[in-house]
Amino acid sequence: MNDFIYEVPVERVSAYRGRRLIVRAHEPATLITALADEEFERLVGLRLLSLAADSEPLNAWAPELPVDLVMADPGAEFPLLYRHAELLEHHPVRVMIPVRPGFARAVKVAVSLHFAVWLEPGQPEPALIEELAEVMAFYLRQPTVAQPVEFFHSTLLGFYHDDPAPLWVVLDADPECLRHVADEGAESLPGRLAGVEATVAADADLGEWIARVLATADECRNCEFLPSCGGYFKWPRRDYDCAGVKRLFGLLREAAAELRRDLGSAPV
Ligand code: SF4
Incomplete structure (x- = not known):
C-alpha cells in the first residue's frame, strides 16, 4: 500500500487516522479540537484557509x-498577513499565493514579514508572466529577501546544482505521493491533476508519471526545460502556450x- 500524504478537510480527519496528513480548515480552533488525539x-x-481567522x-x-x-x-487579502506574524515564532510558515493580478504586492508584504512564499502559478497569461518576471527579479536581486519564494527558489537551486526537481515536486502536486480529499470526501490526484484518472500503476514513480501521462505533448518531449518543469504548465489546458514560462525558466537558468560565476571568482 502506498504511504500517500492526504490533504484532508478537518471534518474528515477521523477517516484518515494513522495516515500521513495535511489538514485544512477555516478556523484554527477546529484543527486543535479535531487533532487533539493525533500522533x-x-x-x-x-493549512489555514481563511486569513481573516484568528x-x-x-x-x-x-x-x-x-x-x-x-x-x-x-490583491485584497495581503493586509491580513500582519495578524499572523506571531505564528513564525512557533512554526515554519508559508504563504500560498495564487498568481492573479496584484499578487506581487502580496509577495512583497509576505517577504517583509519573513514568511516563506509558495506561488500557485496556474497557466499564466502574458500580463501575469510580466508580473512573475517582476517578482522573480525582486526575489533574485533584493538583498533583504531571505525567505524562499517558490517555485523560483527550488528551480534556481536545481539549475545551480544541475539537479532539477520537476514542478510537480516543488509545488506539492506529485501524484506519486500526494492525494487530495475534497470536502465531500472524494479522493483525487493533487492540485491541477484533480479529476484526472490515474492511468499508471499505483506504485508508479514520478518519472513514469511524467513519461507516460504528465509530459506527453510533443512540445514537452522536446523542451529544454522538461527536467525542471515535467510538463506542469500543460495542465489542465493542454494547448497552453509555454513561451512565457520558458522565458521565466531561462531567466532562472x-x-x-x-x-x-560569482562564487567561482570569489576569493577563498
Ligand atoms: S515548459 Fe511547457 S513545453 Fe516545456 S516541459 Fe513545461 S509544460 Fe512542457
Whole structure:
C-alpha cells in the first residue's frame, strides 16, 4: 500500500487516522479540537484557509508543525498577513499565493514579514508572466529577501546544482505521493491533476508519471526545460502556450549560471 500524504478537510480527519496528513480548515480552533488525539509524527502540516481567522490558538500548539496560510484573493487579502506574524515564532510558515493580478504586492508584504512564499502559478497569461518576471527579479536581486519564494527558489537551486526537481515536486502536486480529499470526501490526484484518472500503476514513480501521462505533448518531449518543469504548465489546458514560462525558466537558468560565476571568482 502506498504511504500517500492526504490533504484532508478537518471534518474528515477521523477517516484518515494513522495516515500521513495535511489538514485544512477555516478556523484554527477546529484543527486543535479535531487533532487533539493525533500522533503529531503522522501530521505533515496544517493549512489555514481563511486569513481573516484568528491564528493565535495555533501559536503554542504543536510547535514546529508547518503551517500554510492560503490566500484566495492576494490583491485584497495581503493586509491580513500582519495578524499572523506571531505564528513564525512557533512554526515554519508559508504563504500560498495564487498568481492573479496584484499578487506581487502580496509577495512583497509576505517577504517583509519573513514568511516563506509558495506561488500557485496556474497557466499564466502574458500580463501575469510580466508580473512573475517582476517578482522573480525582486526575489533574485533584493538583498533583504531571505525567505524562499517558490517555485523560483527550488528551480534556481536545481539549475545551480544541475539537479532539477520537476514542478510537480516543488509545488506539492506529485501524484506519486500526494492525494487530495475534497470536502465531500472524494479522493483525487493533487492540485491541477484533480479529476484526472490515474492511468499508471499505483506504485508508479514520478518519472513514469511524467513519461507516460504528465509530459506527453510533443512540445514537452522536446523542451529544454522538461527536467525542471515535467510538463506542469500543460495542465489542465493542454494547448497552453509555454513561451512565457520558458522565458521565466531561462531567466532562472541565467541567474544560476551568474551565481556560479560569482562564487567561482570569489576569493577563498
Ligand atoms: S515548459 Fe511547457 S513545453 Fe516545456 S516541459 Fe513545461 S509544460 Fe512542457
